[in-house]
Amino acid sequence: MGIAMAWPPRDEPSETVRGKGRYVVGRSARLGIFSSLLAVAVGLVVFVSMAYLRSEPPTLDFAAGHSQGQAVDMTLQTVGAIGFGTHPSWVSYLTQAPDGKWVHTTLWDLPANTRVNVTIDQYDSGSALRNPQVGAVYGTLGNAATLNGKPFSLIDATKGNGVGHTFSIPTLGINVPLYGVNGNAKNFCNSAPCTLSEAHNTVEFSFMTPKTTGQYGWQCFVPCGGGYVYGNGGPMQTISFMDGFLKVVS
């Protein structure tokens, strides 16, 4: 052989290389062990993603059986403490399903390009606003809304009971402040679902759903996530409490 390069690999295996004899179990058993480990891992992944990551509150269907040009009616309530579930002390919205039951959700299927008549029964006490700009009503049909039957367009949150929550769809430019109830009222509602015999304010307004289908987020702009810096943690960042989606379908 001429001048050799450094590399031609030498093929002979090392004598001391760990032979098969070292294994406690045979080859097919090892294959079995490996495959079952793999199966466990796959199962775990599927379970975590389906049962946990993909879990979300139910979506109420306001689009089913809807005929063109007909308005959709929707009733919501806001409550100071939901009273059940994993976060009983959090503030929350609830939605009344078409069958009249109160459901702890903020997800709705809505038909596109349709008038939605919203009624919100507001059972929570109020406070001032970090940004008083959200005390104004805008983006609703006629920029109008009523509080206990009387039209209003702006709430001065430093007066009276302040603002409890807002109903806002930032991407559609819709904002409605919800006047607070007196926190010391005798019949103050402490857990959901609240009933009309308890202290509340009723706010009504209408808006048009957009023509393009898709999911539009909505939220509250009152920093009502108690116990968190800036009041914007917890319920303010959790779907089915102070955030939700309009799932606009055709």
Added chain:
Amino acid sequence: MSDQQATVSRTAGGPNHGARLAVAWLVISAIVDPLFWFAAGPHMPPGDMTSSASGAQFDFNVLMMAALPVTLGVWLYFGYAIVNWRASKGGSDLIGGPKARGNMKIQTAWIASTTIVVLSAFVFGTVELIVPAGAGGGEGPQPIWTPTSKTVLPIQVIGQQWKFTYRYPTYGGFETDTLMVPNNTTIAFHVTSLDVIHDFWAYQLGVKADANPQQDNVAFTTTHALGKVTVRCDELCGIWHGAMFNYGHVVSKTTFQQWASSNETQLAAVTKLLPPFSWTYTADANGADGVYYPDNVDKYSKIQVYGAQPVSVAQAVKPTS
């Protein structure tokens, strides 16, 4: 980084690998650079609606003029090596030894040329940052690089979880959800936040500045063309960060005047409720229930506990419009 191939060939004494590489590289660069500059360059983001947008586009294209030859040169070299210098092609010449371990000339040439490229990039970038008054980036509360234009329209951008609102101090300080900008005007965006950090990114305007609580972050630009502007939040701010976008418009000066004065009157009632205009506001770090910080004494009436307090009204001198 560019001329070392030529050097390699001379010093390493190969047949003509170096010369071939150098020629191929020069040809490729001579084709690709002008092609990019003229065909792609004018379409490069973020467009040329404003001074800072076209500045960023120009910078991007200039950097491309260096980046394309460097990238293609290196790839060319690797490709050439892979094709020509394979073990399977045999040959028994010895390729090791001290000569293969380094070559002062090549190493020096490499270091010198990369240093020159890098320093030129630095000088160029600095000029392009300073001359156009901060190039549309956030310049902090006291910008040292300011526009030459005498009239600057201030617009305050307020980030909050989760939307942007805009205040126009020269029009009574009204606040709206929509961004309107007059054309052919130098704008000073004063970006601030009422809670966590956000970032105001007006893509077509070539403007980006963080919105920090209690900080006034100023960014300048001058509008050149009418059109729609996409505003996105560019700093993660919680659940709706991804939905924190809206659209603005660059409109003619007269349209803007009309829009602004009609808003000033229509929104007068809301404006009265807002904290007096100020460059920054102090939000109470507690929320509506006022209990994160246990030392929270009733400094304000219960109802005002987290109202946004202006830091200093005195600072809110009215700039010229």
Added chain:
Amino acid sequence: MAISMHESVGLGRPGETPPSGADRRRSPWLGQHIGTALVGAVAGYALGHFIGNSIASGYANVQLNRQNNVATVLALTLGVVGWLLGVGALNYPILKLVGKEPAPEIEEKGWGRYFRFTLDHKVVGMQYIIGVLLFLFTGGLLAMAVRTELLSPTTHYFGPGTYISLVSEHGTVMMMMATSIITGPIAGWLIPLMIGSRRMAFPRVEAFSFWMFTAGYLVIMTALPYGGFPTGWTGYAPLQTQAVGGMDSYLVGFAVVGTGMITAGFNIIVTIINYRAPGMTWSRLPIFIWSLLAVASLLALATPTLVTGGLFGILDRTAQTAFYVNERGGSAFLWQNLFWFFGHPEVYIMALPGFGVVGEILPVFTGKPLFGYRVGAAGMIGVALLSFFVWQHHLFQSGINPDMRPLFMLTTELISIPTGFIYLTGMGTLWKSKIRFEVPMLFALALYFNFLLGGISGVFLSDVPVNVTVHGSFFVMAHFHYTIMGGLVFAFFGGLYYWLPKMTGKTLNKKLSLIHFWMMFIFFNCTFFPLFIVGLLGQPRRVFEYAQRLQGLNDFSTISAYMLASSFLVFTANFAWSIFIDPKPAPANPWGSRGLEWQSPTPVPFHNFDRIPVIYADPYHYGEVDAPDIADFDKVWATAGAGASSGGAGGGGGGFGAGTTIEGGPSDV
């Protein structure tokens, strides 16, 4: 113990057991192992929760939101302590503290040792391989979830809160993994063998850093059941202060992994400086060791900032201090500064080891010495130094120190000079070489391809006017995936394919390896190249909604990402098949490397060298007729079995470069 000659040649180990006859097999189920560690962790976790509830359940904010951060932090911290106690990581210091002499540690055999706290750096290295792969694959699955959400601009597969939690978890898991992906497994296994030592300077610290690393994995995994965290891997305050319980997992998790990194860093520094064999001068040190020295300095010096910064964050969340809350006298800028003061050196922690690995691979497969060795080594040290002076380039638009932007632009662009040296060494080494396209070499070449795009896009990012457009966009995202994944992760796999035959004594299936490489290379580029464009066109990072017109590019990226993930399935199948299920023995030195680590017998004896070698030359004398021997191997291994090992070592004379090696190794045993 008196100073003995044994010590000075490195024979000493803690416990001073003579190497011969040290063969003890105990049942894998007995004693302390990962099972007892889990028991300890659960017990510590429960105890911490209990204490935290007793302390803080009456706090006004806890009353209101029922989120007791004190309990979470204590539970996680004591859980980690329980984990360490359970596995026996603290036995030695505890026994010493109470004045008892710990039992001597001896060589262990059998598979049980892979589940224990062990002092053999080679066993720790193997544990680390499985550990980083677990991290990598977990992070990869999270990435698949992230890309799945981005299939549609407006229809959502996950909720928006879940989406940012997934992004945050993916980023954090990957960043934790990347700090150790090479310094843990490959370096841990190889440093002593490459510098001619019998062990790491502090074997207990070596094992400790591994068990901290795994504890960090468990801690960061608790973030999801705690509700995730919304801040991304950068954890910006005051969003951090506001977040739900998963944020505590992030803060504690980074502190745990960070502590492991600091200890690992010191261990590597001390080992490299003090445990080099006689003759292993600085100029003979393998380039990989140089890169590790640079990285270890960064680990030791930069990481404490992260740990301290995280501690402030924990205090803000538990004791209502206000380090990072402006309105309460703190500063949100402080976290940004502290985080990036760590974070930027961190990104070089994730680049340099990769450069070191390709620096080892290139000479072997080109048959040439490394070109510009000194420049390369100096470049790595230069990068390490400069990396402490660039952190504010992450904050160009933040309003922090705006007048300092030109300076940070300068330092950032300067750092590309020493970084570019890897191209100088790489291209110089390739020049008129004889390339063998073995799998490790392919990965090394791929690193050069990918890292170029990562590096060049970095220059765009450092230019402040361009940064206005690209900062915080998918352009940044593509940039750092090109450097970390395209650089470090490719180097890691290159290193694995290169060194696994030595580590395990087994050959990986070449066909599967090639499939893995080509899939990974092609689909990596298909996944991330479009994201440069997506970023330039205006898509910010960490968003679940994006412009309709970007759907095509995003979908292309997502589908490529699925294919990229499948390439790891190919790897896993290959790894499992070739190493566990149907192993084929590997030659002792299949690539014909001159590296000291390759001259040992396989399996490498417990103490690596029977006698510490005396080093004669650096390991890069390729392509020379009369290449010198790299060490006095004939005296190093007394036992049989060394025979098959050391080609180049052999009977002296012609040495490695000459034909003698081909004839079949040394005959003097």
